[in-house]
Amino acid sequence: MKKLIKTYSFEVIVFAIYIVLFFVNWNKTLDALKVGTILLLKMLPIFICVVFFSSFIALFLPPKTIQKYMGKQSGLKGIVIGAVLGTFIVGPLWVLFPLFGTLLKKGARISVVGAMIGAFAIKTPWIPYAAGFLGWPFITVTVFLTLGYAVIEGILMEKILLYYNK
């Protein structure tokens, strides 16, 4: 029971807020419940696609494969490829940071890993989900700008870190 509450602490808090607010203002809270439920029903088809596409990528383009691609590339091309691959990495941070750490230890350049982390902000399976809320023009512009900045971020990180480690 305790563990269950800990795992779902956020959900439990939202549930508790709802109970309290139902006592404060029944009608308004009912409206909020409606808004949330309609959102869920609207986004459910895309969300289902997200989970199955993510699991597909996780199994058919696993971190090890990505590592293999990274080993061969260098220069600006390597940084750009690192950024593009970064958008295809799925999974939570605690899985990813160790992967990036291993890449660095294995001799990958800081710029490549930096660009990957920067581009990790784009999660390809979630793009249609974002478009559902904000429209395709918004997410398209964001994706391209983020990719471009990830490359710059990687290069700057390498410059700064190498300068201070001299």
Next chain:
Amino acid sequence: MNIWGAVVYGIVVLISYAYAFKKSNVLAKKSIVKGWKQFWKQLPFIFSIFLLVGLFDVYIPKSAVTSVIGRGRGFLAIINSALFGAIVGGPVSSVYPLGALLLQKGTTLAVAAVFMNSWIMVGFISMPFEISIFGKKFVLVRNVLALVGAIIIGMLTGLILTGSAL
């Protein structure tokens, strides 16, 4: 919301699974099981986020939002939303509905974009974990660059799509 997004995405998922089953039956089945598990794991969280969006929608007046990060606040609104996004942070599934809500409550596109970017790119909460893998210097440089990037990308997105960087 956008039915075609869901339809196209559904087709992409079907094609990727057709490829998966052709390549390896075992791995494809594993992928489906993984997706199914992820669906039930993430569903309560997503629903809670949507319910929270419903509460904000009903209970928080436009004026409360615009007074802090509204149109009239200029660059201060950009900084506020960047810092707020950086401190709170969380999964991408939560940030897009919240960003859409901000827009609905009267912020500019640039402010909403900066908020979402910094929510995804900067991680104050996960910093200790990040430091344990990469070391202090790397993490500090990365997060500062990410925060600056979140602001630049968001302002450019606003400039490109609405003609206003603020």
